[in-house]
Amino acid sequence: MSDLVKELCEVATRVAELCKKKGADDAEVLVRDGSELTAKVRLGKPELLQEAGSRAVGLRLFADLRSAVTYTSDLRPEALERWVEDAVALAKISEPDELNTLPDGGFATEMPDLDLYDPACEALQASDGLRVAIAAEEAAMAADPRITNSQGASWSRVLGGSAFANTAGFVGGVRGSYVSFSVEPVCDEPDGKKRNGSWWTGSRFLSALDSPEAVGLEAARRTVRQLGSKKIDTGDRQIIFDAEVARSLVSMVFGVANGSSFYRKSTYLLDREGSEVASKLVTIKDDPHMLRGPGSKPFDGDGLPTRQNVIIREGVLDTVLCDTYTARKLGRASTGSAGRGVGGSPGPTSSNLYLVAGTEDAEQIIASSEGALYVTSMMGFGFNSVTGDFSRGAAGFLIEDGKLGRPVSEVTISSNLDTMLKGIDRVGNDLVFRSSVSSPTLRIANMTVAGN
């Protein structure tokens, strides 16, 4: 255990004990420490350098089945004491809820080392960030003469540590690192409209990042290929989601397949467990134990051990992700999926959420989807989780002669998530774990495209 994590664990334990001393029956304490370093450049010049560290502590305490949730960034001992007293007083005004107590034991005892921290990230300086960002932007600008401007390139490194303790004796801590950078070039249409595209790389480990040149080139490719984008006619079509955009469908599945959406009746999947909710090609997993995974964690926000869960297994809704509270609401056991921030109550979260890869190359899927709309970006919030109705803005390409043909923008794609998941008829093999939600390329048999 690193010195930082040890220190955070001590703070968390001390505050938990303080809560008891001040009259709480039980308490949970989360301490978080983070430091960020950000470098942004635009047209080869530094635009922003930001550097700072912060620490905050959050708690939930219980007294007579009542609870309160509070946070502070003022960690002076006398301030902490007053803060805890206030929290105890605050709990008195809530109402008793017999489900609102610590988990009934089963806390994590083994802490697998998930390799989440890269010491090589510590030594990075602002100048390193600037150098990478400048190189990435330069590669994008040099890639194609049609690139005329840039929103800039951005590089960031985050180092963090956190510790969680409760009055049942659980204490655990982790630390992690994450480095990423992105580039966003801009090009002009003859009519003055501009087209922007972007690309990025990110990892907990410095050595796993793509090169600035590769990121710049890909950003450039994604930008210029949109030149000449137009609406297409309204009608029903096959839709292919590229791997990057498909991630948002996987996120939506989590949104309707967790304990909170279930007990709040805010999901169209209510009463559908054990039944078919997607095509047989669809398996969606949540794996908190992936080594070096961006969303990996050894224990959850309730202090319970994490585990791999299969949300959809070959089309059948298998496991609804629950933290302790939502599991109790639904009369079942937690799936070890509690997430918690410093300022709030725990709730179900995903860790490394992904749709399992198929066997086909994305090119094969494209080649056999004449007339389909290949979607590379989506806009807006048009999803109703209660009914599953889906309608979002989209841009991408028409598949013509087995390839990406003319660029398309300013259209919407609409259907219902239930129909969409059942309509997934091709799954690519291009799954990459760059962020905590991942998907390969997907094809959906039919959606309504609204345009002209």
Next chain:
Amino acid sequence: MTATTSELPQAPFAKGGANEIDQAIAQKLLAEALSAGGDYADLYFEYRSSSDFSLEDQKIKNVGQGVSMGLGVRVTKGDATGYAYCEVLSMERMLKAAKTAGQIASGGGSKQAISIEEIRPVLRYQVDNSSLRLPPEHKLALLRRADVAARAASSRVVKVEASFVEQLRETLVISSTGRMVRDRQPMMRFGVHVVVEDGAKRQSGSSGGGGRKGLEYFDAESTSPEAHGREAVRVAEAMLDAREAPAGAMEVVLGAGDSGILLHEAVGHGLEADFNRKGTSNYSGQIGNMVASELCTVVDDGTVEDSRGAINVDDEGNLGRNNTLIEKGKLVGYMHDELSAKHFGVEPSGNGRRQSFHCMPLPRMTNTSLLGGEHDPKEILESVKYGVYALKFSGGQVNISNGDFVFSLTEGYLIEDGKLTAPLKGVNLIGNGPEVLRKVVMLGSDFQRSDGIWTCGKDGQSVPVGVGTPTIKISEITVGGTKA
């Protein structure tokens, strides 16, 4: 309502506080910030105290509280910015933040002393009204009233959630140009969310409001907790029988108030001057050009009293103003922060805002409105043969570069021969900002501001904003339904 009031929380950096920041300290910090040769520096002190209460299943589910405090230091050198912050207001930590931010420049700074003058802004909201002064029971009572009213409104209600969030944000901005401005910004937001069930059909609805107001907001019949509870049920029930929406380009009528979300996305972001400074907005270089139909006059007004988007002073110490952006279709101005105002050689417009001391300011909207026109709203609806009437929205998004924007409809109706004939399923509407504003063909005389519910996100920073419009008729916009 009789209220026992208590003292409002007070920032430690305020006059008489434990870490009072006076002119001498500010001068020392600014000198450190500029010691490496920066052109400009500012200090942003923030103390934020908030509480939240929520009710679910007829029970108070959560009570929460939080405090965050810190200093953000910004130094600019040309177009480059150095930024650092600290959460402990000790001289040592503050100097370190000032030094870190100052490193954006290299070389040597001048030793000129900065003379600082405190400016007192005109007050657009009254901090004495803040609900934070009242004991929590008052707020819990509001949640219970909304719950009772929602349940009483229909037997089909199966779930009611209500929430109340209140905040007081105290700021102190001191710049190397000698400005020193204090502000105390209250904010509260109330919301009700319901789920209704009818056999196998289920639907949700919500209603909410607030602003920089106290609990007197709830005294009006139309904004009482009961009214919000009933409104959430009305929306959910209306949408229970929603049918598939049409797909394709057609006439659309937008209701007064919340439809300002269209404006916010279609033109608002594109007129934030950071994008125009960089030449990456499709409104870049368009000042003086017609960018909308002659009917359209668009303003961004930080001075609307007690509103969610109001600011006495922005987060760079510039006073809130009422700025005209588009006048009778012609683009006349952008929204500026300090950096872009300098670039364009204009006065700052009071739009430099930030989420918190962790972030640098950006040009942001306050209350963005399309001013009213001359038509009777009824006449506008009657003029439509076949189209969509859009009433409530869940949000929107824009691509600044090409101007494409979407907004998501949550309550809409089919218009046939000038009459509303059926509720429609939630859909996205998509258009291109400048193109859509040229297609504004009728404006109602019923200008209305949305209740205080909107939050705008940009570069990962959220700020509260307001919108307002009359009833608007657009001759053609793409409706993203499923019925091709």
